[in-house]
Amino acid sequence: MDSSHDFQTAVQTFTLGDLPANTSSDARFFLVTGLEGWKRGLPELEFRRDGNTRVLRRAYPLGTLLAFNVLVFNVLMDSCVEGDAWGQRRPDRFHPVQEAASHTLHVLSWQDHENTPRPSTLTGTTETLSVFSPELDDTFTVTVWTPPQHTQTGARFPVLYLHDGGNMFDRASAFTGVEWECNEAAQTLAQKGLPCLMVAVTVRGAHRENDYVPFDMAGNDAPSSADAYQTFLAGTLKPLIDLRFRTLPDARHTAQAGSSSGGLASLYGGLSHPHIWGTIGAFSPFLEVHDKAIFTWSAEHPAPRSRLYLDMGTLEGNSLQETAWLVFLPRRYAAQKRQTVDEVQMAIGKEHRHDEAAWAARFPGFLRWWLEGLER
Numbered sequence: 519m520d521s522s523h524d525f526q527t528a529v530q531t532f533t534l535g536d537l538p539a540n541t542s543s544d545a546r547f548f549l550v551t552g553l554e555g556w557k558r559g560l561p562e563l564e565f566r567r568d569g570n571t572r573v574l575r576r577a578y579p580l581g582t583l584l585a586f587n588v589l590v591f592n593v594l595m596d597s598c599v600e601g602d603a604w605g606q607r608r609p610d611r612f613h614p615v616q617e618a619a620s621h622t623l624h625v626l627s628w629q630d631h632e633n634t635p636r637p638s639t640l641t642g643t644t645e646t647l648s649v650f651s652p653e654l655d656d657t658f659t660v661t662v663w664t665p666p667q668h669t670q671t672g673a674r675f676p677v678l679y680l681h682d683g684g685n686m687f688d689r690a691s692a693f694t695g696v697e698w699e700c701n702e703a704a705q706t707l708a709q710k711g712l713p714c715l716m717v718a719v720t721v722r723g724a725h726r727e728n729d730y731v732p733f734d735m736a737g738n739d740a741p742s743s744a745d746a747y748q749t750f751l752a753g754t755l756k757p758l759i760d761l762r763f764r765t766l767p768d769a770r771h772t773a774q775a776g777s778s779s780g781g782l783a784s785l786y787g788g789l790s791h792p793h794i795w796g797t798i799g800a801f802s803p804f805l806e807v808h809d810k811a812i813f814t815w816s817a818e819h820p821a822p823r824s825r826l827y828l829d830m831g832t833l834e835g836n837s838l839q840e841t842a843w844l845v846f847l848p849r850r851y852a853a854q855k856r857q858t859v860d861e862v863q864m865a866i867g868k869e870h871r872h873d874e875a876a877w878a879a880r881f882p883g884f885l886r887w888w889l890e891g892l893e894r
Contacts (some may be wrong), residue, residue, distance in 0.1 A: 527577040527619045532571040534565055534588070535624040537872065545592045549574055552610070553584040553836050559589070581838040582615040583871075588625050598630035602695050604718040605633030609694045612871060614833065617787050640688040642701045643669070649758060651750040654729075654743060659720040660755065661687060662763065665703050665713035674764045676714045676797075676892060678885070679751060681730065681783055683718030683774030684875055691720075703882040711888040717759055719751070730776070730783035732815075733808035748787040752794045768796075769823070773888055776878045777798025785812060785826075792821035797891075799827045799884050802834060802878045804849045813851065820858035825891060827863045827884050828852050831870025863887050 534547060547565040550556050554563070565572035578584060587610055591597040605627040613621065620878035647660045662682055664770070667673060684691040686700045702715055707713070722729060725743065732744035751774065760767040774795050776784045781803030789797035805812055828848045835841040845866060852864045867882060870876035 528580055528582045528615055529575055529577045529727065530576040530584070530613070530615065530618070531620040532565070532576075533620065533622050535622045537625050538627050541590065541625075542592045542632075542739065546553065546606065547572055547589050548589040549576075549586055550562075553578070554583060559591060576645050578615045579837070580615055580617075583833055583836055583838065583841065584613045584615055585610040585871075587611055588623055590625075590628055592854070596630075599628040600625045600627050600768055601633065603627065604636045604695075605629060606636060607694050609873060609875070614838075624886055636690045636692075636695055638688055640690070640701070642705055644687065644701075647758075647868055648880070649755055651746075651754055653746040653750040654722070654725075655723075658722070658750075658755070659683070661718045662759065663687060663704065663716040663718070663820050664763065665704065665708035665715070667708060667713045668715070668764060668885060672764070673713075674766045675887065676771035677759065677765045677767075677788040678714055678716045678888070679756075679761075679772075679774040680716060681721065681774070681780035683720040686716070686718040692874060694874065696878070698878040698881050699875060700881060700885075704883050706882070707885060707889060708713075712886070712893075713884075714889060715759075715763055715765060717755070719755070722867075729799060730779040731804070731807055732782070732786045734810045742843040744783065744786055747783070748791065751787065752791050756794065769892055770796040771892060773797035773799060775801065775827075777801035777803075778872065779804045779807075782812060785816065788824060788826075789816055789819040789821050796823065797825045797827070797888050799888070800829075800848075801880065801884075802830050802844075802872055803828065803848060803851075803862045805851060809886075810847070814855065816851070816855060817858070822858065822860060824859045825856055825860050825861045825863070825888070826852075827865070827887060828863040828883075829867060831867040831872060833869055835873040861891070865868045 549563040588600045603626050609646050615758045643664050645662045648657050649660050650657045682685050686698050687695050728743045729747040774784045781800035784798050784800050788795040830845045830848045834844050852862045856862045867876050867880050
């Protein structure tokens with residue numbers, strides 16, 4: 519341990535293991551981390567030769583929640599980050615720094631080489647639509663999952679709209695190859711007499727933060743388009759879904775949900791249009807944006823008939839100190855909204871990170887809470 523500062527650190531030893539066969543012999547390798555803002559090619563994060571291996575030793579403060587990956591750099595390849603088994607983006611590596619530790623890093627691929635499609639994990643009955651938004655002058659890909667009862671009976675069903683739609687049903691389209699498994703969770707509940715439809719709305723790539731975040735934020739290259747996006751959901755997409763499928767179109771039976779900025783989008787959309795969205799699912803919502811403007815805005819937008827779900831993981835952020843703050847914020851928000859909505863459900867994901875695996879683990883609980891609440 520290093521106690522020369524006012525905090526303790528622990529040395530982490532990273533050793534490169536197996537590398538892809540197409541790795542150049544003159545390659546240099548670096549660690550890229552969330553703690554350093556994912557900056558590429560930092561000299562202090564370069565792996566150095568140690569005999570027949572390449573090693574990096576670096577001290578991090580105890581309590582650091584270290585998200586990291588391996589970067590390769592050479593003349594031909596410039597720089598690129600390691601990928602998954604198919605050459606596509608992989609989930610970040612992760613380690614909570616509690617003591618000195620060693621890590622052997624086996625790299626499966628480099629992302630800038632030719633990749634192959636991930637095998638699909640899509641299950642159940644789905645229909646994919648291309649829906650033009652006059653509000654945004656753009657086309658959205660929308661995937662609708664229907665329960666078995668949709669073809670077996672003449673009943674109508676509640677509907678859940680989901681942001682970041684590519685992550686919801688299928689590994690092949692998921693951002694890092696990890697899906698929420700929403701269809702499997704919904705299938706299980708449908709078999710228990712709690713069916714619903716789900717509408718997964720694929721994000722517009724570079725426009726994600728503009729569509730999802732209703733307030734100014736650093737990094738946005740254009741003004742917020744959140745109002746136009748929510749108008750598209752409520753005014754263009756929802757009427758189409760209600761016409762094409764057997765839905766229960768009233769607000770009580772209609773919900774929207776998402777994670778991170780998508781969780782913020784759900785709060786904004788649900789509270790600004792409570793006559794459309796009766797339930798809001800905010801997974802790890804991005805509450806800090808624009809100096810926590812959502813708190814003041816929400817106080818001015820009561821929704822006395824709405825139901826609100828909030829959650830957060832205990833390992834989100836870059837340190838245990840930061841994640842404690844991130845857990846506190848939704849608790850504070852929940853306490854505020856209990857005064858102005860019908861119901862608030864708060865969940866804490868123990869040892870959950872800010873990623874699809876965590877949201878997949880918490881989604882079945884949210885879905886059951888929403889659907890069982892409709893039965894009361």
